[in-house]
Amino acid sequence: MRRAWPLVRGVALGLAVVTGLVGAWIEERLEDSRPRTCPGEGCEGRDPRAAGCAGDHAAGYEPESGNPALLEVRLGSRCHTVWGRIRDGAPGDRVSVEVTGGGRQEARIGTGSGTYTAMVAVDAENFEVTVCATPADPNGDWGAYCIRATGESGYN
Incomplete structure (x- = not known):
């Protein structure tokens, strides 16, 4: 199990980075499509x-x-x-x-x-x-x- 732990941490870190990048990309797209707060x-x-x-x-x-x-x-x-x-x-x-x-x-x-x-x-x-x-x-x-x-x- 000790050998698997670095792999699990690496996969979790990789998923966190990808999720963060995708989340930022989606947020940026929503920002541009969001209606302005005041016309x-x-x-x-x-x-x-x-x-x-x-x-x-x-x-x-x-x-x-x-x-x-x-x-x-x-x-x-x-x-x-x-x-x-x-x-x-x-x-x-x-x-x-x-x-x-x-x-x-x-x-x-x-x-x-x-x-x-x-x-x-x-x-x-x-x-x-x-x-x-x-x-x-x-x-x-x-x-x-x-x-x-x-x-x-x-x-x-």
């Missing part, structure tokens, strides 16, 4: 991560230059939403997002160097959005500025 206007004001609209379901747009705080427009195509994100700010800096003819959201960096706003609903392809960064220190390295995007801005 369009139902997402207004909600956290994009908590609503399942971020991650692989989102893309970003940022200008190639003149963007000292690494400001970004995020587009959640699955949820028909946008939100603003700042990646190189400081505590107290703010980011806002406003859709022309639509909603507006704002967030402030609490700790660290980045944050993002809650979502604003958009028409899936035809929209204009403005995302702005406002530093907590008006005499710092950069001043308040905005970036603008549309549904055709080349999101990556």
Whole structure:
């Protein structure tokens, strides 16, 4: 029986690994087929991560230059939403997002160097959005500025 024990452990470990891989593959497929938790206007004001609209379901747009705080427009195509994100700010800096003819959201960096706003609903392809960064220190390295995007801005 002692000789069989390593074989039993090996088979059990192999089954556990295969089960884990298959489970992860199935979960990933279900994630993509699962209905979003909020369509369009139902997402207004909600956290994009908590609503399942971020991650692989989102893309970003940022200008190639003149963007000292690494400001970004995020587009959640699955949820028909946008939100603003700042990646190189400081505590107290703010980011806002406003859709022309639509909603507006704002967030402030609490700790660290980045944050993002809650979502604003958009028409899936035809929209204009403005995302702005406002530093907590008006005499710092950069001043308040905005970036603008549309549904055709080349999101990556």
